[in-house]
Amino acid sequence: MSKVKDLSLAEAGRKKIQWAEDHMPVLMKIRKRFEKEKSLKGLTIAACLHITKETAVLMKTLKAGGAKVALAGSNPLSTQDDIAAALAKEGIEVFAWRGVNKKEYYWCLDRVLDFKPDITMDDGGDLVTRIHMKRKELLKKVIGGTEETTTGVIRFRAMEKDGALKYPIIAVNDAYTKYLFDNRYGTGQSTIDGILRATSVLIAGKNFVVSGYGWCGRGIAMRAKGMGANVIITEVDPLRALEAVMDGFRVMPMSEAVKIGDIFVTATGDKHVITTRHVKNMKSGAVIANSGHFNVEIDVEGLKKITKSKRMIRPNVEEYLLKNGKKIYLLAEGRLVNLAAAEGHPSEVMDMSFANQALSARYILKNKGRLEPKVYKVPSKIDLEIARLKLKALGVKIDTLTKDQTKYLSSWKEGT
Ligand code: 3DD
Numbered sequence: 001m002s003k004v005k006d007l008s009l010a011e012a013g014r015k016k017i018q019w020a021e022d023h024m025p026v027l028m029k030i031r032k033r034f035e036k037e038k039s040l041k042g043l044t045i046a047a048c049l050h051i052t053k054e055t056a057v058l059m060k061t062l063k064a065g066g067a068k069v070a071l072a073g074s075n076p077l078s079t080q081d082d083i084a085a086a087l088a089k090e091g092i093e094v095f096a097w098r099g100v101n102k103k104e105y106y107w108c109l110d111r112v113l114d115f116k117p118d119i120t121m122d123d124g125g126d127l128v129t130r131i132h133m134k135r136k137e138l139l140k141k142v143i144g145g146t147e148e149t150t151t152g153v154i155r156f157r158a159m160e161k162d163g164a165l166k167y168p169i170i171a172v173n174d175a176y177t178k179y180l181f182d183n184r185y186g187t188g189q190s191t192i193d194g195i196l197r198a199t200s201v202l203i204a205g206k207n208f209v210v211s212g213y214g215w216c217g218r219g220i221a222m223r224a225k226g227m228g229a230n231v232i233i234t235e236v237d238p239l240r241a242l243e244a245v246m247d248g249f250r251v252m253p254m255s256e257a258v259k260i261g262d263i264f265v266t267a268t269g270d271k272h273v274i275t276t277r278h279v280k281n282m283k284s285g286a287v288i289a290n291s292g293h294f295n296v297e298i299d300v301e302g303l304k305k306i307t308k309s310k311r312m313i314r315p316n317v318e319e320y321l322l323k324n325g326k327k328i329y330l331l332a333e334g335r336l337v338n339l340a341a342a343e344g345h346p347s348e349v350m351d352m353s354f355a356n357q358a359l360s361a362r363y364i365l366k367n368k369g370r371l372e373p374k375v376y377k378v379p380s381k382i383d384l385e386i387a388r389l390k391l392k393a394l395g396v397k398i399d400t401l402t403k404d405q406t407k408y409l410s411s412w413k414e415g416t
Contacts, residue, residue, distance in 0.1 A: 002088035003111070005081035005097035013056070013086030020053035023347035025393035026355045026386060027057055034065030039362045041066030046117035048109060048127035049148065050078040050339050051087075051096050054350035059092050061358050069093065070115040072108040074123040075293075076100045077332060078339035106130065113138055119361055120145035124293045125152035132159070132166060144168045144364035144371055146357055150183070150214070151269050151293040153375065160374045168371035170360040175378035177352040177386040179215050186345030186353075188219025190338035191265060191291045192227065198316040198331045198341040199287055201263070204228030209261040211254065212268035213240040216291060220265055221249055232257050234273075254278055264288045265337070266297035276302040284326035289337040298334040316341040355386045 021028055034040065045062055049055045051073045062069050071087065073079035073096035081098050088094045093115065095108035109130050116138060122128050128145055131138050144167055147153050153173045159165040172178055192203065208229035210221045221231045221244070233244040234254045241251050254274070257264075258281045266273045269292050276299060279288070290297045304310075306322055313319040313329070316337075320328045332340035344350070359382045364371070391398065401409070408414060 002084075002092075002094040003097070003108070004084040004088050004094050007085050007088060009082035010085040010089040013053075013080070013082035013084070014089070016053040016080075016083060017056040017060070017086055020057050020347040020350075024054065024057050024351035024354070026351045026389045027061055027358065029389060029393075030355055030358050031061040031064050034061060034358070034362075038066040040365060043067040043118045043361070043365060044115050045069050045119045045121055045361065046112045046115055046127065047071045047121035048074045048112065049121060049123045050074050050344055051084050051094070052078070052080055052339070052344045052350075053083055054344065054347050054354060056083050056087050057347075057350075058354040058357055059087055060090060061354075062361065063090070063092060065358075065362070067119075067361075068115065070095070070112040070117070072096050072112040072127070073098075073100070073105075074126065075335060075339060076102075076105055077335045078344070080343070110135070116141055118143050119364055121148075121357060121361070122146070122152055123148035125155035128152075128156065128159075128169070132164060139166045142167045143368045144170065146170045146172050146360045146364070147375075148353065148357065149173050149293050150179075150216075154269065156375050165373045165375070167373050168364070169375050170364065170378055171375050172353065172356045172360055172378060175356045175383045175386075177383050177390070178356050178378075181349045182345055182353040183215035184219035184222075186219070186349040187216040187267065187291055187338060188221075188223040190342055190345045191216075191220045191267075191289070192223045193343070194291075194316075194337035194339075194341040195263065195265070195287070195289055195331065198289075198314065198337065199329070201287065203263075206230070206262040207232060207260045209234065209254075209257045209264045211235075211264070211266040211273045211297070212270075212292075213237075213244045214267065214269070216267040218247075220267055220291060221247070224263075225249075229263070232261065236268075255281070258282045258286075261286060265291050267291045268297060269293065271296035272299045272302075274298045276306050279303055279328055280306060280322065280324060280326075282326065282328060285329070287329045287331065288334075289331040290334050291336055291338055293336060295333065295335040298330070300330065300334040303328070303330065352386050352390055355389070356382065359386070 070093040235241040
């Protein structure tokens with residue numbers, strides 16, 4: 001029996017899901033194939049994902065393939081209650097509502113695990129970690145899992161290295177058709193979307209500081225630049241910093257950026273990238289946001305210690321009046337601003353991310369018992385198939401290699 005905020009929101013959610021279905025041609029094509037083949041028949045899938053209109057399209061696709069699906073939210077603020085209601089009405093077992101506290105968050109995970117999954121579908125690693133640490137009795141039935149995001153893949157590679165991982169995980173995040181598009185173009189657009197929906201401030205002319213020049217940071221920097229911001233990058237990796245310089249961005253330590261920054265976004269996957277020392281030296285009125293998976297990148301607990309008072313001045317905008325007299329605006333409690341203050345990435349990029357999820361679930365079933373308890377890349381056959389399906393959906397045609405060209409590319413004899 002599902003537990004959602006309010007089932008009466010289902011109709012509004014259903015329309016949003018239809019909107020997403022109209023913009024996710026690849027996943028809908030896979031759904032048709034799954035419906036015909038019943039590719040996931042008899043499988044129980046336990047998912048812990050951000051509950052958005054795009055995730056709903058994935059859940060319906062898995063169900064169409066014959067799977068029993070149970071879903072919990074992978075972040076306390078990213079669940080869209082109307083989507084959760086619509087999915088519950090569609091027969092998906094949903095345990096999630098926006099604003100769960102820590103105890104409720106793990107209560108939802110446990111309800112989903114009560115369905116004794118064959119496959120787990122995770123975003124950030126909390127579900128898989130829960131099974132390995134608190135629900136070990138479930139491990140014997142699990143044949144494999146998938147992981148959506150960078151943070152989760154890092155956790156599972158660490159588990160594998162410690163010999164703690166007890167079943168195979170497909171790193172969906174590492175598929176080209178995922179991170180090159182979702183992480184870069186998705187995070188780029190949805191982060192700006194979250195900041196604008198929360199603050200409606202002008203981006204043009206602002207000093208926009210992006211911490212982390214990975215695929216997410218690159219996307220955010222690119223989009224902020226496109227809107228006329230003066231983009232500044234902070235990094236710890238010399239190669240990524242060099243790339244940012246060559247891409248035309250200013251690069252400097254955070255200790256310098258805080259003096260000039262108007263808007264700050266973290267996208268590093270690491271903790272305490274913005275500390276109280278940084279905040280104290282920011283300009284009064286600075287806006288700080290996080291776009292990384294967990295809310296560790298901004299030291300929010302530390303911020304509270306240097307604060308005289310705080311108030312919610314707009315939805316998703318907390319105004320901190322610091323003891324030094326400055327005002328700082330924290331978005332979405334320091335949680336991932338794109339999903340907490342907006343709707344996450346556009347359907348068109350989640351189309352590919354979730355096509356990887358659906359086809360990886362089918363791959364795990366087809367290879368039941370043959371995979372070892374380690375982290376696997378998405379098979380390149382699946383990656384390329386998704387790219388081709390997306391090009392076809394976009395009406396884009398490309399050239400093909402002639403036999404002679406294929407031979408040339410694999411030969412070494414032909415030279416100058
Ligand atoms: N993520 C971003 N937008 C999302 C959406 N519209 N639906 C579901 C999940 C969404 C998070 C993913 O990008 C995940 O791939 C990540 O965090 O890397």
